[in-house]
Amino acid sequence: MIDYHIHTQFSKDSKLTMEDVCKQAIEMGLQEICFTDHWDLNPSGEYFDFDLNYQSYTMEYIRCSEMYGDKIKIKKGLEIGLQSHLLDKIDKLLKDKNFDFILGSIHYVNKVDLFKEDFYKNREKSEAFNEYLQEVYTCITEFDNFDCLGHLDVIRRYCIYNDKSLLYDDYMEILDKILIMLVNKNKGLEANISAERYGLGNILPSEEIFKRYGDLEGKIVTLGSDSHLNEHFKIERKKYINILKECGFTHVASFENRNLCLIPIDELE
Numbered sequence: 001m002i003d004y005h006i007h008t009q010f011s012k013d014s015k016l017t018m019e020d021v022c023k024q025a026i027e028m029g030l031q032e033i034c035f036t037d038h039w040d041l042n043p044s045g046e047y048f049d050f051d052l053n054y055q056s057y058t059m060e061y062i063r064c065s066e067m068y069g070d071k072i073k074i075k076k077g078l079e080i081g082l083q084s085h086l087l088d089k090i091d092k093l094l095k096d097k098n099f100d101f102i103l104g105s106i107h108y109v110n111k112v113d114l115f116k117e118d119f120y121k122n123r124e125k126s127e128a129f130n131e132y133l134q135e136v137y138t139c140i141t142e143f144d145n146f147d148c149l150g151h152l153d154v155i156r157r158y159c160i161y162n163d164k165s166l167l168y169d170d171y172m173e174i175l176d177k178i179l180i181m182l183v184n185k186n187k188g189l190e191a192n193i194s195a196e197r198y199g200l201g202n203i204l205p206s207e208e209i210f211k212r213y214g215d216l217e218g219k220i221v222t223l224g225s226d227s228h229l230n231e232h233f234k235i236e237r238k239k240y241i242n243i244l245k246e247c248g249f250t251h252v253a254s255f256e257n258r259n260l261c262l263i264p265i266d267e268l269e
């Protein structure tokens with residue numbers, strides 16, 4: 001089994017340590033893990049909201065790889081927060097850094113934090129959702145230095161509406177633009193398996209969006225638990241792999257030095 005979305009002590013919202021994740025993953029028989037700690041500029045672009053101490057992160061990654069690398073494949077990834085007005089700055093930030101994998105995620109829209117109520121207050125759900133999806137589209141269109149789009153419908157996690165669904169039929173036009181852009185740029189779509197702990201079904205985005213990505217010839221799918229706590233990490237992943245299989249995917253993506261490697265789903269234990 002594989003997990004390509006894990007936060008450790010280098011993300012301020014995580015209670016996991018890199019070393020504990022390695023030990024736990026080996027105990028659970030995982031074949032491969034990829035750390036994806038946060039790096040998010042503040043909307044002003046002046047300082048970091050979620051900073052990454054790149055040097056310490058790299059040193060700890062090397063230490064863990066030396067200790068556990070003979071038992072499990074360990075990759076050095078990143079979850080980079082994308083904001084359309086800061087893309088040049090974000091690109092520069094990544095210039096001299098080395099990662100195996102970069103997950104591009106949108107956590108702010110027009111300088112407002114998606115995690116906060118302000119983004120949703122006094123407006124229709126469709127307006128908020130469309131604005132968010134438009135920002136996703138702009139970021140992935142204008143930015144190239146990422147391998148996979150993180151949690152495409154993350155807005156469902158934090159919105160304040162009773163109906164938190166993001167159905168393909170309701171946002172077809174903008175979703176197709178996003179999915180086609182990913183396919184044309186050879187970028188992946190993350191199957192974020194945190195959905196269940198937020199009461200949002202099986203995977204984020206939903207199965208129908210994965211099927212559409214597949215219909216559009218999208219083949220690059222990563223599986224990520226988005227773990228911040230041990231209980232997030234200690235979940236059974238097999239069922240999510242089966243869901244991807246049912247959606248028509250035959251492989252799951254892994255990366256090394258930013259190079260894609262597709263692992264046949266049937267080889268995942």
Ligand SMILES: [Zn+2]
Nearest residue numbers: 079105150151
């Ligand atoms: Zn995220």
Ligand SMILES: [Zn+2]
Nearest residue numbers: 005007079226
């Ligand atoms: Zn994350």
